Amino acid sequence: MTNQTTLAELAKEATIGGEGTTVEREVPTIDLSDFDSRKAEIADALWAASTDIGFFQVYNHGIAQEDIDAAFDTAWQFFELPREVKAQYPMPKGTNAGWEFKAQVRPSTGTPDNKESYQITRPNMGGLWPSEGELPGFQERMLRFEAQNWQLGMRILSCFALKMGFEEDFFAKAHDPSSDQYQSTLRLIHYMSMENAQPEDFKSWRAGAHSDFDCLTILHQKEGEGGLQVCPGKDAASGQWTDVPPRTGYITCNIGDMLMRWSDDQLQSTLHRVRMPRPGEYMGRRLSLPFFCQANRDALMVGPLGKYEPMTAGDYLTMRINANFAAIKG
Ligand SMILES: O=C(O)CCC(=O)C(=O)O
Numbered sequence: 001m002t003n004q005t006t007l008a009e010l011a012k013e014a015t016i017g018g019e020g021t022t023v024e025r026e027v028p029t030i031d032l033s034d035f036d037s038r039k040a041e042i043a044d045a046l047w048a049a050s051t052d053i054g055f056f057q058v059y060n061h062g063i064a065q066e067d068i069d070a071a072f073d074t075a076w077q078f079f080e081l082p083r084e085v086k087a088q089y090p091m092p093k094g095t096n097a098g099w100e101f102k103a104q105v106r107p108s109t110g111t112p113d114n115k116e117s118y119q120i121t122r123p124n125m126g127g128l129w130p131s132e133g134e135l136p137g138f139q140e141r142m143l144r145f146e147a148q149n150w151q152l153g154m155r156i157l158s159c160f161a162l163k164m165g166f167e168e169d170f171f172a173k174a175h176d177p178s179s180d181q182y183q184s185t186l187r188l189i190h191y192m193s194m195e196n197a198q199p200e201d202f203k204s205w206r207a208g209a210h211s212d213f214d215c216l217t218i219l220h221q222k223e224g225e226g227g228l229q230v231c232p233g234k235d236a237a238s239g240q241w242t243d244v245p246p247r248t249g250y251i252t253c254n255i256g257d258m259l260m261r262w263s264d265d266q267l268q269s270t271l272h273r274v275r276m277p278r279p280g281e282y283m284g285r286r287l288s289l290p291f292f293c294q295a296n297r298d299a300l301m302v303g304p305l306g307k308y309e310p311m312t313a314g315d316y317l318t319m320r321i322n323a324n325f326a327a328i329k330g
């Protein structure tokens with residue numbers, strides 16, 4: 001069962017690398033204001049969006065816009081550091097920590113994404129923080145932003161817990177940041193400017209089609225820096241993609257493979273990608289800040305309907321990463 005699932009997930013990615021067509025679809029927007037008193041209603045809306053398209057945007061989400069803007073500014077300060085400085089903090093293989101440059105190859109495309117990224121996974125940051133001299137305040141600001149995202153992620157996951165018949169703090173316990181088993185990740189991404197690019201450069205992808213491995217992704221984007229497209233499950237074979245334009249005040253969220261399995265395939269992990277800008281669109285650099293809620297390595301995934309064998313989140317991720325790697329090599 002386990003291996004079949006992995007192969008099915010990979011087969012889904014490998015057949016979906018083409019351009020496809022663009023269609024309009026509605027991505028639900030969900031108001032999180034008065035969260036505690038409106039929780040049942042919010043949980044219904046989150047569940048409806050996530051059992052259907054697997055993507056939604058939240059507003060009145062509790063993270064101050066100035067904190068999001070400051071996180072983007074700080075991320076840009078990092079990417080502007082000289083290459084030799086960033087190269088001191090390379091991502092160790094098989095981890096989600098440190099800096100990589102055009103190194104993430106997707107099975108769907110077989111080519112590296114046209115981006116650089118820096119990832120923060122709390123327990124794995126030894127030797128990977130830029131020094132205070134190189135970038136003052138970076139570590140402190142980014143850890144604070146990571147915690148704000150964790151908070152929002154756990155609020156949303158508490159609604160899924162409610163719907164799945166678990167205790168409301170079930171997922172917060174499974175994503176405990178004080179444990180050395182913690183593996184949730186804040187990623188800073190810089191997609192390079194295409195202002196002086198050659199026509200053939202536009203044939204690659206900013207991020208090739210993929211589904212996320214995690215439970216839930218909280219994705220910060222900047223208005224005017226679009227490109228994210230989604231392709232919901234039942235339409236994946238038809239290659240019909242839908243633009244999700246970023247809007248100030250809204251945070252885009254999506255279900256990942258881990259929560260799809262954990263929910264016995266009730267919640268949908270949906271293919272998505274970041275396309276290149278088209279003629280007439282903004283050609284400059286694009287930044288995004290996704291936070292991946294990945295349950296701690298020792299968290300045991302047992303679905304409410306018992307569809308799959310119990311498995312730890314650590315084993316699940318290792319299985320996915322190895323299968324991805326094999327698919328790329330094959
Ligand atoms: O940059 C984006 O908008 C999406 C990034 C993404 O899908 C990912 O890093 O998994």
Ligand SMILES: [Fe+2]
Pocket residue numbers: 210211212272
């Ligand atoms: Fe993604």
